[in-house]
Amino acid sequence: MNSGGARPGRNEPCPCGSGRKYKYCHGQVVAPATPPSPANPHEVSALVTLVNQDRLGEAELKARALLATQPNAGMLWKVLGVALVRQGKDALQALRRAAELLPNDAEAHANLGAALHDRAQWAPALESLRRVLAIQPGNVEALVDAANSLRGLGRARDAVPLYERALQRNPQLVEAQNNLGNAFLELGQYTEAARCYRTALGMKPDDVQILCNLGNALVRQGLLGEAMTLSERAVGLDPRSSSAHNSLGLVLAALGRREEAVAHYRQALTLNAAYVDALNNLGAVLRDLGESRESVSLYQRAIELEPRRAESHCNLGTVLFELRHVDEAAESFSRALALQPDYAPAHLSLGLALRQQRRPDDAEKSCAAALAIDPNYVEALSFLGELRADRGQFADAESLFRRAIELRPDFAFGYSGIATHRKMTRDDRQWLAGAEALLDKRLPLATEISLRYALGKYFDDVQEYDDAFSHYRRANELSKRQGAKYDGRKLTDRVDQIIRTFDEAFMRGRPDDASAAELPILIVGMPRSGTSLTEQILASHPSAFGAGEVIFWDAAYDAYRDAEPVARAGPELIAGMARDYLGRLQSMSGGATRVVDKMPANFLHAGLIHFALPRARIIHMRRHPFDTCLSIYFQNFFNIGPYAHDLNDLAHFYGEYVRITDHWRALLPASALLEVPYEALIEDQEGWTRRMLDFVGLPWDSRCLDFHKTERVVITASKWQVRQKVHSGSSGRWRNYEKYLGPLQGLVDHRVHPLA
DSSP states (O other), X not given: OOOOXXXXXXXXXXXXXXXXXXXXXXXXXXXXXXXXXXXXXXXXXXXXXHHHTTOHHHHHHHHHHHHHHOTTOXXXXXXXXXXXXXXXXXXXXXXXXXXXXXXXOHHHHHHHHHHHHHTTOHHHHHHHXXXXXXXXXXXXXXXXXXXXXXXXXXXXXXXXHHHHHHHHHOTTOHHHHHHHHHHHHHTTOHHHHHHHHXXXXXXXXXXXXXXXXXXXXXXXXXXXXXXXXXXXXXXXXXXXXXXXXXXXXXXXXXXXXXXXXXXXXXXXXXXOTTOHHHHHHHXXXXXXXXXXXXXXXXXXXXXXXXXXXXXXXXXXXXXXXXTTOHHHHHHHHHHHHHHOTTOHHHHHHHHHHHHHTTOHHHHHHHHHHHXXXXXXXXXXXXXXXXXXHHTTOHHHHHHHXXXXXXXXXXXXXXXXXXXXXXXXXTTOHHHHHHHHHHHTSOOOHHHHHHHHHHHHHHHHHTTOHHHHHHHHHHHHHHHTTTSOXXXXXXXXXXXXXXXXXXXXXXXXXXXXXXXXOOOEEEEEESTTSXXXXXXXXXXXXXXXXXXXOOOOHHHHHHHHHHSOHHHHHSHHHHHHHHHHHHHHHHHHHTTOSEEEEOOGGGGGGHHXXXXXXXXXXXXXXXXXXXXXXXXXXXXXXXSOXXXXXXXXXXXXXXXXXXXXXXHHHHHSOTTTEEEEEHHHHHHOHHHHHXXXXXXXXXXXXXXXXXXXXXOOOOOSTTTTGGGSOOXXXXXXXXXXXXXXXXXXXXXXXXXXXXXX
């Protein structure tokens, strides 16, 4: 969320009220005692007199006439520039020419720097202003404008000493005092920011912008009562101030009164449609309310208005990430860092995206970069905990989660991290008290969802099943507000289409020269059916590599479906798919002879996979439908579809899964498809492990029985479970919740699921 403090430039008018930051925006222009040749000193003095008498049109015409014969007269260009500025005309060309011809004239460089500053052209403005300060180190206006330009470039830390130098020379500079507060606010030094704003407010007690800025600093300090008083006063002083409504929105959002905050942010934007702070803040509160798609358009608008503001790119990336557009999110975070390399939230957010892209080492580097900027950044500490858990380092992970909670006792994701990565017990009373206390607050949507899932996990672990289901049900109801609604008809149509396309006649049409590659092992099935466990077992073999969930076949099927009939009939389209997929696996494999792709949803595309890669091996994991669906319902997935949040939708999805896998069972040869009952694997781990290894063409290796000792990165929801020895505790778990499973009852019919 944006601090709401005024940005350099447009939102910080000159104290005189003219709206200009130029040295000459008020007062008089003074001609030098000895003007540089070739300008005639009398002609220049006459022009200066016209400007100072506000006869600006005459001054412009006479200056242009003189420049026609004296094009290199720097003073003429300087006066022309001033005349144009004071008429509100474009003066940039004249100001640039004056600065070029008068390299030692501090005022000429100051005028150019101020013009560039007002256009938010921060880098060239800073260059001109530094020329001023080289000539006049104590030029207060140049110090302030240079500091503003540094802030515009995202360099608030460098701006602070320039503001302080200006204030040493003139402590009564309200603008410099206010903007120094803005710099401290951007640096997260909220106490120092409030001190500056209070000083500025002492000089201008009824200044609405300073009232707003002080209120925003107090919000960051948690002093919400005083912040509310200041923001309401600002709105009272000027009900048409967009800054005042934005500031009040910030306080209301911090108090959990998000609907009221939305109203004030929208009012701010009604008053000023180009108010980037309000666009960012409204986007943030709508995300908290589950309106992520509107947030995208708000952040995109903010970027259109100020393309160089890193925060807006980071905000857009965050909401894209929440909508599961991981690659686009990563691009947004990278753009933010290109604009502001020391922006810790962008480093952290990029790390989150890199983790989902299966780049754990790069994710850890991004997390380390965020912590190097802010060692007490609780979100980064928590994410580092997740990265440690991905590698099976659960003790280290928990210590990081606890460190985050110590720094911020209301950090809900720290509580969630602890519950997710171990079995909770009744000895975790302190954890329970802290987590339940948080629910008394008005939490952001994603925060409450995470906490509800964690509390559900706690009560399930301690066998208080009614309380567990209550929290899980609430988590899922809240999750429905985050994304798209489940469209069962769309899935049914897709399954119908796949069954019609990939029939027995189609399979007979495979060319004789189809790929003979044996590299891929695909583990398919419903989520939470044992796919991660099976991958861990096979990846423990020295000749196999576990690639996690490889995103490929959904898009490949869409490409095949949408291709022209001639292309579908030819061999090249399918052959190209096989080459692309094998290339992706080989880039991950590190020389392994088998690569395991455990994307569960590939159950939809087993026919296309077998057609393209007839020697690939497909292992279909099957688990009791109640245990499968309940486990999905109890899990806070990152990238699962909306069917997961409603038992009726789960029942429909599961029925379509059975329909398509029944089709593949009838169509594919036994050499291509092995069905593994999860319950049987748990009961006879060695027997089924031998059978799976034989099926994929790998020799027996006892390390597959000690899969829980295998060191590898696992980022799925099962990363804790796959590092435990096999036990039967998860089989038949549904009986603890039987009274809640009415919508799933139809799945026990043996015609739907033979293992029920």
